[in-house]
Amino acid sequence: MSRPRALEKIRVVDFSWVRAGPWATRWLGAFGAEVIKIEWPENERGRLPSTTTPQNLEVNLNTSGNFNDTNVNKKSLSLNVRSAKGLEIAKRLIAVSDIVIENFSSRVLHRWGLGYQELCKIKPDIVYVSMSGYGHTGRNHHYTSFGPVAQAASGLTYLSGLPDKPPAGWGWSYMDDTGGMYGAMCALTGLYHRNMTGQGQHIDLSQMVASVPLNGPGLLDFTVNGRGSRRPGYPPGNRAHWPGTPLVNNYRGPTVVPHNAYRTHPGEYNDWCVIVCHSDEEWQRLVQVMGAPSWATSPKFTTVAGRLQHQQELDEQIEAWSMTLGKYELTERCQAAGVRALPVQSAEDRVERDPQLRHREMYLEMEHPALGRRKVQNAPFKLSKTPASNHLPSPLIGQHTREIVEGLLGYSREDLRAGFADGTFWPVKRARFPYMEEMLR
Amino acid sequence: MSDAQSLSGPLAALRVLELADEKGQFCGKLFGDLGADVVKIEPPGGEPSRRIGPFLDDIPHPERSLSFWYYNTSKRGITLNLETADGRRLFLRLAETADVILETFRPGFLASLGLDYEALRKQSSELIMCALTPFGQTGPWRDYLSSDLLHMAAGGEMASSGYDEADVPNAPPIAPGGGNAWHTACHFAYMAIVAALVYRTVAGQGQYIDAAIHEACALTTEAAIANYVYRGEVVRRQTGRHHAAGPTPRTQFRAKDGTYVCALVAGRLTPKYIGELADLLDTNGMAGDLRDPKYQDPAVIAANTSHIIDDLVANFIASLPAEEVYHAAQQRGFTWGAVRAPEALLNDPHLNDRGFWKEVAHPELGRSFVYPGEAAIYNGSPWRISRRAPLIGEHNVEIFCTELGLSRNELSVLAENRVI
Numbered sequence: 001m002s003r004p005r006a007l008e009k010i011r012v013v014d015f016s017w018v019r020a021g022p023w024a025t026r027w028l029g030a031f032g033a034e035v036i037k038i039e040w041p042e043n044e045r046g047r048l049p050s051t052t053t054p055q056n057l058e059v060n061l062n063t064s065g066n067f068n069d070t071n072v073n074k075k076s077l078s079l080n081v082r083s084a085k086g087l088e089i090a091k092r093l094i095a096v097s098d099i100v101i102e103n104f105s106s107r108v109l110h111r112w113g114l115g116y117q118e119l120c121k122i123k124p125d126i127v128y129v130s131m132s133g134y135g136h137t138g139r140n141h142h143y144t145s146f147g148p149v150a151q152a153a154s155g156l157t158y159l160s161g162l163p164d165k166p167p168a169g170w171g172w173s174y175m176d177d178t179g180g181m182y183g184a185m186c187a188l189t190g191l192y193h194r195n196m197t198g199q200g201q202h203i204d205l206s207q208m209v210a211s212v213p214l215n216g217p218g219l220l221d222f223t224v225n226g227r228g229s230r231r232p233g234y235p236p237g238n239r240a241h242w243p244g245t246p247l248v249n250n251y252r253g254p255t256v257v258p259h260n261a262y263r264t265h266p267g268e269y270n271d272w273c274v275i276v277c278h279s280d281e282e283w284q285r286l287v288q289v290m291g292a293p294s295w296a297t298s299p300k301f302t303t304v305a306g307r308l309q310h311q312q313e314l315d316e317q318i319e320a321w322s323m324t325l326g327k328y329e330l331t332e333r334c335q336a337a338g339v340r341a342l343p344v345q346s347a348e349d350r351v352e353r354d355p356q357l358r359h360r361e362m363y364l365e366m367e368h369p370a371l372g373r374r375k376v377q378n379a380p381f382k383l384s385k386t387p388a389s390n391h392l393p394s395p396l397i398g399q400h401t402r403e404i405v406e407g408l409l410g411y412s413r414e415d416l417r418a419g420f421a422d423g424t425f426w427p428v429k430r431a432r433f434p435y436m437e438e439m440l441r
Numbered sequence: 442m443s444d445a446q447s448l449s450g451p452l453a454a455l456r457v458l459e460l461a462d463e464k465g466q467f468c469g470k471l472f473g474d475l476g477a478d479v480v481k482i483e484p485p486g487g488e489p490s491r492r493i494g495p496f497l498d499d500i501p502h503p504e505r506s507l508s509f510w511y512y513n514t515s516k517r518g519i520t521l522n523l524e525t526a527d528g529r530r531l532f533l534r535l536a537e538t539a540d541v542i543l544e545t546f547r548p549g550f551l552a553s554l555g556l557d558y559e560a561l562r563k564q565s566s567e568l569i570m571c572a573l574t575p576f577g578q579t580g581p582w583r584d585y586l587s588s589d590l591l592h593m594a595a596g597g598e599m600a601s602s603g604y605d606e607a608d609v610p611n612a613p614p615i616a617p618g619g620g621n622a623w624h625t626a627c628h629f630a631y632m633a634i635v636a637a638l639v640y641r642t643v644a645g646q647g648q649y650i651d652a653a654i655h656e657a658c659a660l661t662t663e664a665a666i667a668n669y670v671y672r673g674e675v676v677r678r679q680t681g682r683h684h685a686a687g688p689t690p691r692t693q694f695r696a697k698d699g700t701y702v703c704a705l706v707a708g709r710l711t712p713k714y715i716g717e718l719a720d721l722l723d724t725n726g727m728a729g730d731l732r733d734p735k736y737q738d739p740a741v742i743a744a745n746t747s748h749i750i751d752d753l754v755a756n757f758i759a760s761l762p763a764e765e766v767y768h769a770a771q772q773r774g775f776t777w778g779a780v781r782a783p784e785a786l787l788n789d790p791h792l793n794d795r796g797f798w799k800e801v802a803h804p805e806l807g808r809s810f811v812y813p814g815e816a817a818i819y820n821g822s823p824w825r826i827s828r829r830a831p832l833i834g835e836h837n838v839e840i841f842c843t844e845l846g847l848s849r850n851e852l853s854v855l856a857e858n859r860v861i
Contacts, residue, residue: 004644006637027632052668052672053672065668066663066668069667129817135795137818138792139791140771140790149777150778152778152779153779154786155783155784155785158780158783162604162609166693166695168602168681169780170601171676171679171683173663174621178624181629182817185471185635186817192639193822195642196454196642201821203817203818203820205816209792209795213813213816216508217512218784219787219812220508221507223810225497225498238590253620261594270675272599274591274593335585342592343594345659347665347668347669347676350597351670356582363670374671377659380653380657381629382651383650384651386636386648388636
């Protein structure tokens with residue numbers, strides 16, 4: 001028996017590209033919405049350039065691994081929206097849809113004649129989520145962003161690193177992930193509101209602005225106490241407090257020691273674990289796990305004040321011990337004794353070695369027509385009645401064009417062929433994939 | 442009254458009971474600021490996250506935690522001891538009024554009190570309950586202890602963030618601060634709960650959600666998993682830019698004022714881009730040899746990538762303050778940004794144009810403070826901070842007496858017996 005889906009019968013017109021927008025609609029698809037991704041190969045961004053195509057495959061529009069993981073649960077309509085005929089088809093699609101979502105810069109949809117006022121004429125209760133870099137209002141609305149730029153301009157980059165060093169920042173586009181989350185959150189919230197009131201609306205999400213509320217306590221420290229974050233000892237690496245600098249809270253929970261990353265055996269690139277003790281009692285448990293060595297039982301480490309004062313020495317001693325154990329063995333020993341410790345995990349660690357993620361079925365295999373059977377990332381929540389699931393691999397470009405144009409919108413096979421011939425559904429001079437020839441028969 | 446003031450938030454009339462500590466309080470804020478009636482249920486004496494600094498004027502006090510203030514806007518607050526029979530009885534009555542219950546207790550705790558979803562759904566089949574816990578309700582790590590830093594380690598954030606060896610030899614992997622393991626988990630939990638709410642508008646049924654912080658973090662490292670799954674690669678950490686399987690050109694440059702600029706250049710170097718870059722660098726007379734016709738040849742560009750980035754772009758940025766570089770570049774269409782400290786955002790006119798900063802009254806102090814505002818503008822149903830974080834038990838009378846019908850004397854007895 002198939003399970004009901006939270007977004008059964010909800011249709012999403014998805015103009016989004018690159019990463020943040022597609023990461024948003026991936027989740028709407030996982031909840032069961034029919035997500036129709038509108039693409040055009042001449043200015044496609046997300047499938048290409050690809051740095052995640054398997055070594056044994058040709059890099060082309062259908063072989064990006066990261067695209068596959070980011071675009072499961074969707075259908076693809078290849079459509080030249082910049083042509084009058086293509087725009088008309090997009091409008092007919094919007095007329096039978098619930099949500100329009102895009103992550104272009106701020107004026108693009110408006111220029112196409114698909115601004116919110118126009119969308120309302122086509123579908124009065126449409127929920128329109130724009131995911132631009134800087135939003136649709138404000139003097140810098142025309143600025144553009146990718147994750148790293150949003151992170152830099154919003155203050156997120158600055159809170160990562162060692163004191164007196166350049167910012168370490170985020171080693172990936174955290175705000176493409178998180179901006180995508182907000183895109184899905186906005187769409188779902190707008191949909192709930194529509195279902196309750198009958199009213200649609202335009203929700204104006206900005207990737208850069210969405211980053212700022214993630215610095216709340218630090219910002220209040222400034223607006224309330226006048227304390228800025230350009231100060232000695234900030235950011236404090238992985239610690240709660242950097243030795244030898246004024247004692248203040250650094251916005252990562254309570255100020256405690258130990259609170260750091262430590263090398264583990266055999267000392268390879270990702271052989272690290274983190275250990276945190278939230279109380280003197282937890283510290284005493286760690287002392288026992290370490291075998292109560294004489295250095296650790298010294299009174300100078302008994303209190304948090306002492307551990308703060310002697311943090312550098314403490315960290316060196318802990319690391320001398322942690323180097324004798326593998327990171328998983330260390331984790332098990334600590335956790336069995338009630339000590340907070342977990343390994344630093346690479347992607348390989350998460351996929352191959354993390355027993356919890358395996359138990360929770362975080363990476364299940366799916367068959368993709370070009371990429372074969374591959375593990376795809378699952379949802380981090382289990383809904384008892386309407387579980388989110390990956391039910392479609394990412395679409396080949398234009399894979400569902402016939403299904404949507406004929407099946408959903410009611411055009412004829414002749415219309416479809418004409419649209420391929422005149423460049424509405426595929427560039428006239430561009431080689432077609434075999435599945436396109438198949439759909440034109 | 443303007444339209445925006447007269448409109449309700451998108452979650453108006455929704456009641457959320459929040460039984461959340463530092464792990465889940467941000468999720469409650471997301472609901473409250475969008476109009477839900479969020480009732481935060483704290484243990485008598487207040488939730489331990491009130492002990493996290495910084496504090497107002499650096500005076501530690503459970504009513505002065507700026508961290509608690511920030512994460513608990515737009516909520517009402519009551520105290521209730523679930524480990525007493527009277528506390529459980531009152532909770533069951535409250536649960537009858539709730540659309541959503543969010544809880545972050547260790548797995549099994551509510552069940553041990555007879556307050557798990559199976560018990561609660563018997564009195565309200567439309568109830569949605571979300572347990573947001575470090576590892577979920579099942580699995581070998583279910584009962585492990587955690588913290589924000591621990592999740593950033595096991596989730597993979599740390600394995601992706603850090604330094605080039607040339608910048609900081611032997612650097613550890615770095616966990617970005619600010620509580621982002623909690624944020625990430627709360628974003629996913631919010632999403633799951635609202636999806637369940639949408640389903641309820643159609644099907645009239647509630648459900649139970651088992652959400653895991655570890656999984657949320659493990660999902661939030663962009664292409665790191667794909668790099669491994671499709672190519673077997675394990676990415677390396679690089680200063681201020683993306684992890685990568687092999688070294689990539691740097692993107693973070695020191696400006697004249699000692700702060701940094703994020704300038705995405707590599708991968709974009711076409712002859713057309715070179716011309717635009719020359720125009721930008723020439724605003725400060727620093728285009729160097731970029732106007733040489735040889736750069737019309739992509740092969741020459743490729744051979745000179747290091748010269749263009751590490752000499753010309755780096756020297757241009759070093760010649761100006763970071764904010765000037767940022768705006769000059771963006772005005773010309775370059776996707777560059779100044780690496781700002783968070784407090785610099787208070788002076789960003791763009792945020793002011795969007796009405797981002799909010800004055801929030803703290804009437805008990807006779808003062809107002811500026812808070813960060815909304816990630817997104819809901820044009821038809823505005824986001825707003827409806828009130829500052831609740832004081833301990835601030836709404837006990839309002840909720841227990843006015844709403845549930847207890848007398849003041851009954852409330853006094855409950856307080857004397859540490860039920861509230």
